[in-house]
Amino acid sequence: MKFTCEKAKLSSAIAVAIRTVAPKSAIPALEGIHVRAGEDLQLTGFNLETGVTVRVEAEIEEPGVCVMPARLFFDIVRKLPDEDVSFSMDEGRKVNIRSGISSFSIMAIDAEEYPELPDVEFTNGIRIPQKELRELISGTLFSVSQNLARPILTGCLVEVENDAITMVAVDGFRLARRSYHPAEQTGRLLKFVVPADALREVEKILDDSDEPAVFTLGPRHILFEMGPTTLVCRILEGEFMDWRRVMPEFHPISLCANVAALTDSIERVSLIVSEKVKSPVRCVFSQDRADFRTVTTVGAAHDVCSMTGDGKDLEIGFNCRYLLDALRAVPTGEVMLELSNALSPIVLTPCEGSEKDFAYMVLPVRLKAGM
Numbered sequence: 001m002k003f004t005c006e007k008a009k010l011s012s013a014i015a016v017a018i019r020t021v022a023p024k025s026a027i028p029a030l031e032g033i034h035v036r037a038g039e040d041l042q043l044t045g046f047n048l049e050t051g052v053t054v055r056v057e058a059e060i061e062e063p064g065v066c067v068m069p070a071r072l073f074f075d076i077v078r079k080l081p082d083e084d085v086s087f088s089m090d091e092g093r094k095v096n097i098r099s100g101i102s103s104f105s106i107m108a109i110d111a112e113e114y115p116e117l118p119d120v121e122f123t124n125g126i127r128i129p130q131k132e133l134r135e136l137i138s139g140t141l142f143s144v145s146q147n148l149a150r151p152i153l154t155g156c157l158v159e160v161e162n163d164a165i166t167m168v169a170v171d172g173f174r175l176a177r178r179s180y181h182p183a184e185q186t187g188r189l190l191k192f193v194v195p196a197d198a199l200r201e202v203e204k205i206l207d208d209s210d211e212p213a214v215f216t217l218g219p220r221h222i223l224f225e226m227g228p229t230t231l232v233c234r235i236l237e238g239e240f241m242d243w244r245r246v247m248p249e250f251h252p253i254s255l256c257a258n259v260a261a262l263t264d265s266i267e268r269v270s271l272i273v274s275e276k277v278k279s280p281v282r283c284v285f286s287q288d289r290a291d292f293r294t295v296t297t298v299g300a301a302h303d304v305c306s307m308t309g310d311g312k313d314l315e316i317g318f319n320c321r322y323l324l325d326a327l328r329a330v331p332t333g334e335v336m337l338e339l340s341n342a343l344s345p346i347v348l349t350p351c352e353g354s355e356k357d358f359a360y361m362v363l364p365v366r367l368k369a370g371m
Contacts, residue, residue, distance in 0.1 A: 020052045049198070080097075156196065266320055329358075336348065
């Protein structure tokens with residue numbers, strides 16, 4: 001096995017593959033990066049749940065395969081001089097890595113001990129611009145449940161319909177939905193749940209570009225193709241919450257607010273709220289304004305935000321962190337606040353004329369009298 005590769009490209013590829021390497025495993029090979037030199041150079045990290053493969057341009061002199069100790073391999077390559085890296089392995093699995101005046105000799109792990117990645121056929125994939133898929137993930141991932149008692153809610157639901165690709169996350173206190181409407185119909189009807197950990201890796205790999213990403217659903221796994229990188233992971237099994245049923249259909253109160261101004265007001269009021277000193281934000285929505293107050297053992301805070309519409313003097317309480325998370329995920333400059341009563345959730349949706357399709361729902365907190 002022998003190849004030569006640009007140091008920057010090799011280092012970047014290892015940095016991506018190493019994120020899905022198992023830190024500790026009963027299978028020692030999984031603690032390494034699988035290196036395959038064939039028509040091109042492929043680096044793979046796999047932890048039995050999620051696998052990432054990165055293709056790298058390299059000059060292949062002799063094809064071959066091995067498994068390199070992940071952290072050591074990464075540290076060696078990134079510390080090498082900024083010159084081409086020469087990699088060679090003899091029949092005894094002794095690897096020589098050279099660049100400029102630097103050289104290292106280390107032992108590789110037998111590649112036969114490395115498990116096969118799940119096989120998902122590269123056919124009938126759904127295409128979506130990378131920046132749009134990235135927005136779907138970043139706009140919902142914060143609402144994924146951390147409660148392992150309901151594993152299905154520790155992932156994001158993906159629904160593919162003819163005219164929309166929708167991603168939904170729920171944690172019992174809030175719901176996040178983002179939808180993308182492709183120019184051409186998908187011709188598919190799919191529904192599956194992707195683990196949050198895998199989606200975090202997908203989000204890091206995606207570019208903020210119109211270059212296509214493709215995801216393909218297999219019987220038990222989902223495959224994401226993003227330029228030279230592929231990620232495969234298992235899908236979660238179980239029945240996801242019927243999110244359409246829990247979303248309120250009728251809202252007697254609707255107000256339009258500037259997202260930045262609203263976020264600033266709530267952030268100011270929440271300065272005296274912490275994990276140790278918890279208190280809900282008391283919101284009073286009236287004509288063209290909202291008053292925010294909170295009282296904790298630290299002190300009291302009050303702020304006012306202008307908005308358009310009549311809140312009918314509705315008084316309601318919210319967990320400020322949940323409300324801020326939703327506001328920070330809103331992809332537009334203005335947002336519609338839809339409310340019903342003090343015991344019903346607030347729903348954030350696009351104002352009229354917006355090209356973005358989203359909905360964020362936050363459940364209220366019961367207020368104590370005299371707060």
